[in-house]
Amino acid sequence: KYSYWARQNVPFIEPQFPYGNFKDGNKTSIADLSIQQYNAMKDCGSFFGLYFFLQPLLMITDLDLIKTIFIKDFNYFPDRGIYHNERDEPLSGHLFSIEGNKWRSLRTRLTPTFTSGKMKMMFPTLKAVGDNFAEYLTNMVGSGAEIEVKDGVARFTTDVIGSCAFGIECNTFLEPKSQFREFGIQVFDDPLHSGMVRMFLRLFPELGRKLRIKVFREEAAKFFHKLVADTIAYRETNSVERNDFMSLLIAMKNKGDLTLDETAAQSFIFFLAGFETSSSNQTYCLYELAFKPEYQEKARACVLKAMEKHGGLTYEAVNDMQYLDQCINETLRLYPSVPVLERKTFQNYRIPNTDVIIPKGMKVQIPVFAIQRDEQYYPNPTVFNPDRFHPDEMAKRHMCTFLSFGEGPRICIGLRFGMLQSRVGLATVLSKYRISPCSRTAIPLEFSVRSGVLQPKEGLWLKVEPL
Numbered sequence: 526k527y528s529y530w531a532r533q534n535v536p537f538i539e540p541q542f543p544y545g546n547f548k549d550g551n552k553t554s555i556a557d558l559s560i561q562q563y564n565a566m567k568d569c570g571s572f573f574g575l576y577f578f579l580q581p582l583l584m585i586t587d588l589d590l591i592k593t594i595f596i597k598d599f600n601y602f603p604d605r606g607i608y609h610n611e612r613d614e615p616l617s618g619h620l621f622s623i624e625g626n627k628w629r630s631l632r633t634r635l636t637p638t639f640t641s642g643k644m645k646m647m648f649p650t651l652k653a654v655g656d657n658f659a660e661y662l663t664n665m666v667g668s669g670a671e672i673e674v675k676d677g678v679a680r681f682t683t684d685v686i687g688s689c690a691f692g693i694e695c696n697t698f699l700e701p702k703s704q705f706r707e708f709g710i711q712v713f714d715d716p717l718h719s720g721m722v723r724m725f726l727r728l729f730p731e732l733g734r735k736l737r738i739k740v741f742r743e744e745a746a747k748f749f750h751k752l753v754a755d756t757i758a759y760r761e762t763n764s765v766e767r768n769d770f771m772s773l774l775i776a777m778k779n780k781g782d783l784t785l786d787e788t789a790a791q792s793f794i795f796f797l798a799g800f801e802t803s804s805s806n807q808t809y810c811l812y813e814l815a816f817k818p819e820y821q822e823k824a825r826a827c828v829l830k831a832m833e834k835h836g837g838l839t840y841e842a843v844n845d846m847q848y849l850d851q852c853i854n855e856t857l858r859l860y861p862s863v864p865v866l867e868r869k870t871f872q873n874y875r876i877p878n879t880d881v882i883i884p885k886g887m888k889v890q891i892p893v894f895a896i897q898r899d900e901q902y903y904p905n906p907t908v909f910n911p912d913r914f915h916p917d918e919m920a921k922r923h924m925c926t927f928l929s930f931g932e933g934p935r936i937c938i939g940l941r942f943g944m945l946q947s948r949v950g951l952a953t954v955l956s957k958y959r960i961s962p963c964s965r966t967a968i969p970l971e972f973s974v975r976s977g978v979l980q981p982k983e984g985l986w987l988k989v990e991p992l
């Protein structure tokens with residue numbers, strides 16, 4: 526098995542039985558592991574071979590080839606190959622995991638849910654949660670205090686997504702132990718399966734489905750499914766209209782475009798995909814700005830100027846904060862939520878200008894974290910510098926040097942909403958408070974090894990003072 530890449534004449538990293546190149550997978554985060562692999566091999570050509578246990582996979586390092594895989598030859602790489610089991614667990618049949626024509630059709634139907642018009646419509650909900658966040662900070666901070674910002678920001682994003690995706694007012698600032706938040710945290714921090722079972726499902730998804738293995742804990746799945754069913758029933762009985770994802774999904778269900786199970790699965794993925802990503806982005810951004818007072822002042826000045834121009838924290842104001850967007854993008858560069866993107870090959874694919882064929886079913890990996898920290902593209906790559914995302918600087922770089930939202934037809938569908946959420950959360954903090962490191966601030970930041978997304982290992986403490 527381990528002679529596969531040598532036989533294909535493809536450079537590879539020497540594997541170790543039985544882990545292949547993922548021996549340290551339970552001690553090292555995916556981000557750190559991928560950057561070690563990338564740095565060891567990036568000068569060996571446009572791609573190199575790896576083994577996940579006994580399974581060969583290919584890591585792509587050349588930006589043009591990455592672009593081809595994501596966009597031009599998308600038909601060869603339409604799926605992620607993530608384990609899901611719709612028959613036994615309808616909640617796992619969401620947009621992120623489903624494949625083929627089913628994905629294509631659902632993506633087309635869901636895309637109108639995320640237009641800028643729809644974002645504007647949902648803005649008042651975001652703003653109201655932002656106001657709760659500001660009030661919470663005022664109570665917590667007083668005349669200055671050390672606070673765990675990851676927790677505060679997570680409450681903000683939970684409430685936003687809870688409200689927009691499920692239509693429930695789960696004020697977690699007042700009720701931190703709400704079931705909604707507990708189950709949300711559980712899905713990320715306390716997955717149903719051990720690392721061994723997750724490895725098995727990754728290697729043998731068909732067998733996993735035959736054995737009827739599910740992805741989520743029974744009680745969490747039941748909770749979210751019931752929540753959606755109850756919300757739909759309540760809204761239909763009481764003719765409730767709200768400006769949120771849920772009402773858009775209900776309208777699709779009533780047109781016959783979605784079943785109840787599919788509606789529940791989509792609101793569930795909006796919650797999962799929208800809560801952790803945006804919350805980590807804001808946390809990391811505050812962390813970086815705490816260490817860089819000059820950038821913090823510039824970001825604050827940009828926020829206050831836009832608020833003054835547009836009469837407060839309005840939709841127009843948050844869309845007129847270019848420097849804040851630069852800070853958000855620079856944070857996404859340093860801390861992409863998904864450090865390695867994957868695609869599964871749908872049919873045999875000959876890599877352009879080579880004799881190498883990627884066989885049907887093999888996975889290719891795109892090392893987003895490593896590319897975004899490669900000094901060839903970003904000089905002094907570990908230094909936070911929002912000027913890199915000035916439009917003039919961005920225009921000079923290859924489009925695949927920034928892949929924090931993915932690329933091509935499977936790019937993040939919630940990009941606009943994620944950005945909006947980060948802008949509102951950060952503008953709320955920066956417009957009222959000054960942040961700085963304190964004795965409990967982790968230096969350097971370490972990443973969780975348990976999570977598939979790039980989460981800080983521990984809580985993140987910062988000193989927060991009113992302006």
Ligand code: HEM
Pocket residue numbers: 620621622632794795796798799800802803806857862863866867928929930931932933934935936937938939940942943944947
């Ligand atoms: C800062 C915030 C966010 C980041 C960094 C982020 C990142 C990503 C990434 C990297 C992907 C994979 C793209 C690929 O494979 O090419 C993705 C997919 C996805 N995201 Fe996001 N996301 C964010 C916010 C959101 C929000 C707010 C929602 C929903 C409300 C959302 C829903 C989804 C869905 C449904 C997919 C799967 C799309 C598909 O396969 O068609 N994301 N996201």
